[in-house]
Amino acid sequence: EVQLVESGGGLVQPGGSLRLSCEASGFTFSSFGMNWVRQAPGKGLEWISHISGSGSPIFYADSVRGRFTISRDNAKNSLYLQMSSLRAEDTAVYYCVRGVVDYWGQGALVNVSS
Amino acid sequence: QAGLTQPPSVSKGLRQTATISCTGNRDNVGNQGAAWLQQRQGHPPRLLAYRDNNRPSGSSERFSASRSGNTASLTITGLQSEDEANYYCSAWDSNLSAWVFGGGTKLTVL
Numbered sequence: 001e002v003q004l005v006e007s008g009g010g011l012v013q014p015g016g017s018l019r020l021s022c023e024a025s026g027f028t029f030s031s032f033g034m035n036w037v038r039q040a041p042g043k044g045l046e047w048i049s050h051i052s053g054s055g056s057p058i059f060y061a062d063s064v065r066g067r068f069t070i071s072r073d074n075a076k077n078s079l080y081l082q083m084s085s086l087r088a089e090d091t092a093v094y095y096c097v098r099g100v101v102d103y104w105g106q107g108a109l110v111n112v113s114s
Numbered sequence: 115q116a117g118l119t120q121p122p123s124v125s126k127g128l129r130q131t132a133t134i135s136c137t138g139n140r141d142n143v144g145n146q147g148a149a150w151l152q153q154r155q156g157h158p159p160r161l162l163a164y165r166d167n168n169r170p171s172g173s174s175e176r177f178s179a180s181r182s183g184n185t186a187s188l189t190i191t192g193l194q195s196e197d198e199a200n201y202y203c204s205a206w207d208s209n210l211s212a213w214v215f216g217g218g219t220k221l222t223v224l
Contacts (some may be wrong), residue, residue, distance in 0.1 A: 003168035016153065035213060045151075045159065045202055059211045095158055101149050101204050102170060104158040 002026040003097045009108030018088050020108055022079040022096030026096045030054070030074040032099045036081050036090035038105075048093075049081065063089075086112045118143065118203050120216035127224045130193050136186040136203030143205045143213055148186035150179050151202045153218075159202060162188070184210045190221070198223050 006018040020036070035050045038093040039045050050059045056072055069082040078097055095108040119137040126132040136148055136163050152157040163179035176191045186203055203216040 017125065037213070039214075044200075044218040045204070045215045047204075047215060050213065057211075061212060075147045083191075100206075101151065101159075101166055106162065107158055 002098065003082070004095065004097050004098065004103060006105045006108035008095065008109050011111045011113060012086055013114050014087060014112055016112070017082070017084040018086065019111060020052050020083070020094055020096075020110070022081065022105060024077045024098075025098075027098070029072075029077040032046040034072060034079045034099070035097040035101070036068075036070060036079075037095045037101075037104075038090075038110075040089070040092040042090075051079070067099035083110070085109075088112050117214050118125075118148070118205065118216035119154055120201075120203060120219045122217065123173065123220045123222065125222040125224055126193055127192055128195065132190045132193055132197075132221060133188075134188045134203075134221070135200050136188070136216050137184060138186075138207075138214070139184050142207040143186050143203075144184040145208055146206055147181050148179070148205045149213065150177070150188045151204065152187075152199050170210045187217045193223050195223050198222060202209040 002096045003025045012018050026033045030053050036049045037047050048061045048064050051070045067085045091112045095107045098104040147165040149164040150162045153159040162173050162177045167179045178189050180187050200218045202218050207214045
């Protein structure tokens with residue numbers, strides 16, 4: 001059974017940093033590209049980053065490019081999102097999503113507030 | 115990044131058929147088709163169909179997807195109360211090198 005479990009969410013002040021992790025199981029992690037998708041409270045889905053199975057290429061949405069960094073450790077079956085210079089508008093549930101958006105984690109809430 | 119266009123809401127009666135449209139362009143929907151996601155209140159999205167009408171295991175046959183040019187559609191037959199949810203379409207955009215999403219359609223079953 002495919003499972004994606006996010007961790008690392010929480011409350012952070014504007015301008016601060018946070019690192020999200022996603023632990024994957026139930027499939028050959030290195031064979032799949034992975035994504036981070038977020039959903040602001042009461043809003044729709046917004047894709048923010050993709051990383052291929054090998055770690056390259058990497059793509060970002062304009063809204064986070066230069067502030068967020070996606071990475072992965074295939075030996076640990078883990079996906080990461082390093083977020084810096086956080087803004088109030090980054091407040092959202094962040095989902096770890098496999099490949100062609102076929103499997104989603106439960107999400108991690110990031111709240112950027114003073 | 116520009117998104118896909120969906121109607122904000124659709125309302126249909128119990129046991130009726132609902133259809134939700136999703137319009138993109140030749141770089142996304144017109145290129146590789148769309149994925150359709152269902153999101154019930156308080157839950158993460160789950161995949162219903164991908165690349166037009168491929169259904170993952172566990173996805174009901176009441177959900178079917180199709181595509182004509184740059185517009186994809188999701189048809190739900192025999193509507194049940196449990197089908198009340200938000201539905202999103204998504205596609206990889208080969209020009210933007212990004213996943214793009216529709217704004218979501220809230221389905222109400224009367």
